[in-house]
Amino acid sequence: MRSHRYKLDELAQLVQGELIGQSDLVLNGLASLEQAQPNHIAFVNGDKYLNEALNSKAGALIVTAELKDQLTTHHNFIVVANPYLAFAILTHVFETKVLKRGIESTAQISPSAIIADDAYIGHYVVIGDDCVVGANTIIQSNTRIDDGVEIGKDCFIDSQVTITGQTKIADRVRIHSNTAIGGEGFGFAPYQGKWSRIAQLGSVRIGNDVRIGSNCSIDRGALDDTILHDGVIIDNLVQIAHNVQIGENTAIAAKCGIAGSTTIGKNCILAGAVGVVGHINITDNVTITGMSMVTKNISEAGSYSSGTGQFETNHWKRTVVRLRQLADVPLTKLVKQIDHMQAQLESIESTLKSRK
Amino acid sequence: MRSHRYKLDELAQLVQGELIGQSDLVLNGLASLEQAQPNHIAFVNGDKYLNEALNSKAGALIVTAELKDQLTTHHNFIVVANPYLAFAILTHVFETKVLKRGIESTAQISPSAIIADDAYIGHYVVIGDDCVVGANTIIQSNTRIDDGVEIGKDCFIDSQVTITGQTKIADRVRIHSNTAIGGEGFGFAPYQGKWSRIAQLGSVRIGNDVRIGSNCSIDRGALDDTILHDGVIIDNLVQIAHNVQIGENTAIAAKCGIAGSTTIGKNCILAGAVGVVGHINITDNVTITGMSMVTKNISEAGSYSSGTGQFETNHWKRTVVRLRQLADVPLTKLVKQIDHMQAQLESIESTLKSRK
Amino acid sequence: MRSHRYKLDELAQLVQGELIGQSDLVLNGLASLEQAQPNHIAFVNGDKYLNEALNSKAGALIVTAELKDQLTTHHNFIVVANPYLAFAILTHVFETKVLKRGIESTAQISPSAIIADDAYIGHYVVIGDDCVVGANTIIQSNTRIDDGVEIGKDCFIDSQVTITGQTKIADRVRIHSNTAIGGEGFGFAPYQGKWSRIAQLGSVRIGNDVRIGSNCSIDRGALDDTILHDGVIIDNLVQIAHNVQIGENTAIAAKCGIAGSTTIGKNCILAGAVGVVGHINITDNVTITGMSMVTKNISEAGSYSSGTGQFETNHWKRTVVRLRQLADVPLTKLVKQIDHMQAQLESIESTLKSRK
Known part of the structure; x- marks a missing residue:
């Protein structure tokens, strides 16, 4: 397998990012925050990965400027506007390509x-x-x-x-x-x-x-x-x-x-x-x-959209029973009828009150 | 690639249709009405393709007798009872077959x-x-x-x-x-x-x-x-x-x-x-x-059948909320109850009227 | 094709079952009750296959002790606690394996x-x-x-x-x-x-x-x-x-x-x-x-679960019409409203009765 070894400043240049830290740090892989080792670079895809990033062993992190300031456990960064895009670009650098011709x-x-x-x-x-x-x-x-x-x-x-x-x-x-x-x-x-x-x-x-x-x-x-x-x-x-x-x-x-x-x-x-x-x-x-x-x-x-997400199966079975009745239930007509009945009821009640 | 060249009367014979027009017209392809060129034959699959047929550059058309009379822009026809079936037969004529043995x-x-x-x-x-x-x-x-x-x-x-x-x-x-x-x-x-x-x-x-x-x-x-x-x-x-x-x-x-x-x-x-x-x-x-x-x-x-066609996603989300309630809604019982309540209401109203 | 020939007692031993009948009966295939011939062994997967088993031409049957007593048309059995598992084991015996190396x-x-x-x-x-x-x-x-x-x-x-x-x-x-x-x-x-x-x-x-x-x-x-x-x-x-x-x-x-x-x-x-x-x-x-x-x-x-089983298509079409109305039908609110109206009705009726 061909080796992929890059210095941090080379990688920063490839993604047009700002290098912070040790420019000659050698990295030979792109990894997830969780799996990264000191010879790997990882990326932080937003605030919700902050804790994972703080605990990551990655040698360097691709981050936004805002994130960088919070990552006090790390010293080597590439700062970019869009870390996900920078990651996408670097996957091509670390990919094993078919060299045969x-x-x-x-x-x-x-x-x-x-x-x-x-x-x-x-x-x-x-x-x-x-x-x-x-x-x-x-x-x-x-x-x-x-x-x-x-x-x-x-x-x-x-x-x-x-x-x-x-x-x-x-x-x-x-x-x-x-x-x-x-x-x-x-x-x-x-x-x-x-x-x-x-x-x-x-x-x-x-x-x-x-x-x-x-x-x-x-x-x-x-x-x-x-x-x-x-x-x-x-x-x-x-x-x-x-x-x-x-x-x-x-x-x-x-x-x-x-x-x-x-x-x-x-x-x-x-x-x-x-x-x-x-x-x-x-x-x-x-x-x-x-x-x-x-x-x-x-x-x-x-x-x-169509379909529905999952139901607990017993709930679903009872729902399907109702669905099979639904064709014969004139829903919008019923809603009107109920409204009308409500009005009738109120009218009757007011009549009864007036006749007390 | 093997060439496929047929005279119009050869094609008419293959589909047992009536030839109208130039019997020695040479055709080397079967095409859609839209893509057909003068060296192609096309088929008209019913009235709804009449306009497309009138505007088609096809050298000949496979049509029913009724359709033929309306296709005043064309002069070369094969008239059959079922143009779609005639088309199906002719696809085999123009198909590139595997000749290797x-x-x-x-x-x-x-x-x-x-x-x-x-x-x-x-x-x-x-x-x-x-x-x-x-x-x-x-x-x-x-x-x-x-x-x-x-x-x-x-x-x-x-x-x-x-x-x-x-x-x-x-x-x-x-x-x-x-x-x-x-x-x-x-x-x-x-x-x-x-x-x-x-x-x-x-x-x-x-x-x-x-x-x-x-x-x-x-x-x-x-x-x-x-x-x-x-x-x-x-x-x-x-x-x-x-x-x-x-x-x-x-x-x-x-x-x-x-x-x-x-x-x-x-x-x-x-x-x-x-x-x-x-x-x-x-x-x-x-x-x-x-x-x-x-x-x-x-x-x-x-x-x-089952399932449903597409809903606009917001409409669908509101529908699914209702579906999840449906199991606890005794639909046919409710319909009966509403009918019964309606009867009760009418009886009350008539009682009230009689006591005026 | 390699031949698979086993005596009944060999098969009984492989599934750790009790042999009943002719121990040296030679069997060369595992088959379904319906397709089995006298040189085949079949299995009976519960009571509901009893009739099929009675009519099967299989030379031997894998059964539970309870089933065995009811299978009066047969004389050769392997009796096990779980016939399905015994069948699963025997499929490996009769399988044609790849012997090339x-x-x-x-x-x-x-x-x-x-x-x-x-x-x-x-x-x-x-x-x-x-x-x-x-x-x-x-x-x-x-x-x-x-x-x-x-x-x-x-x-x-x-x-x-x-x-x-x-x-x-x-x-x-x-x-x-x-x-x-x-x-x-x-x-x-x-x-x-x-x-x-x-x-x-x-x-x-x-x-x-x-x-x-x-x-x-x-x-x-x-x-x-x-x-x-x-x-x-x-x-x-x-x-x-x-x-x-x-x-x-x-x-x-x-x-x-x-x-x-x-x-x-x-x-x-x-x-x-x-x-x-x-x-x-x-x-x-x-x-x-x-x-x-x-x-x-x-x-x-x-x-x-989600989805539903099949509906007759016309029933399904009417159901989908209702489903498309469902988003605007406040189901649980309606059920409460109907209950409330029912109570109102009863209260009115009791009022009317008391004023008779």
């Missing part, structure tokens, strides 16, 4: 494929006819790139990935292991009591800086393409059906499923396990909370 | 496996002892077929698939990439505070014309087999647990999960992300809408 | 990796620098073990698995096909309207006797590790996000998702498709029923 002898590459000289193609990778792999792109072992797939530069494709359906991938795209891209969309025409398969002729287009997790399925379009625009980030086990379009910088958490031909706008956030039906539109800047079911267009930015 | 030199095939001469076995495929692969079946690269698995003819198995557990697969079955078939069912006996593994001895049987998407898990049975009957179609990321049986022509959309030993009938439709508990029966011709939870037998054909 | 010629093993002599490494497996594979561990074909991963003894890793992120795996761990372990956690810092990737520097630690199904994603931690403690069992298509910790002997059914930094205690059971939000704690001995959403800490052992 070239094509492993066991990779099977079609003679018509064009592979950049400084790409890396791992063992047992299979690359089909007319494929393109751009500069500095890494394809890990056992992955399969089918005919006509094009991949840009500076991409990272992990192992056991299948890319087919003539998918076109732009630059700086990351695809994690065991993901299937460009597979056949789920298109069938009912015919004489059976399902008649519709071969899928569209493709998948993936923009710059897109990130796709492991075990995802992103299907090719039926006729037009499935499209992930620049900056889309997708977690693990996500289903993107044929002809879905996802706008720039939208984030989709694990286990979401987007049904066919749905369009999602820019800068949206779908929390975990959200389901979205097919053939609808969701506008820009929409947040959907976890496990929600989206069944209709969303045309106004905002936050949307 | 034979066994790639890097495939590892057990000497006791029987591979049909005109099958295709891709690079780095591993096929175990006593396996059978039928005529015209295609197995893409890096897939693994474990000992004792049998696959019929005209099947398509994409890359990174694992088939184990002595699974038996009939003819014309399609299995998409990264799917796991025949894996060990989740069977454990609780014993002295720990989980004691139950080795799974059953298998998986897959009928003719079954289609399974990518990233699915279909487990082998504990003792008897897990069974997918003829014509079952399954989308991506679907879990089929041990000893599940699914009836003919049932369709299961993405992200569904069927727990162990459940039986689902024929011609059912499970929309996306439906969950079905174990050890229940669902009869034929049942539709379950998206994200529903099925916790009990369904013995009558029909449509079933 | 050694390294297939096509496996790519880094010179710095240490592989135990009696491990099995399948075709096209790729093992990176500084890896360790322990004694009697089986790694099936096409799996990839990335640099720095360590695997203990007696483990079983099926095909198409990817293990990366310097994951450390203890002994007797089973990982099924197409699972991704140690992939990058979904960590991004929002920055200037885009998502800035946080490289993940933590790892995954997996205890003894852990079982992970197929198509699972278990991500490496951001700084600290993601941890599965001893005896955890996980079904298929499960998402375990970065920095999750799962306590001993907790069982997680298929399609669950646990969001980042959540801690789950010991001996918990999560039924199918449960979702748990990030950064919460669930204590020991908690059961979560199927498809529940857990949004808050659970600090008391017990059973928790």
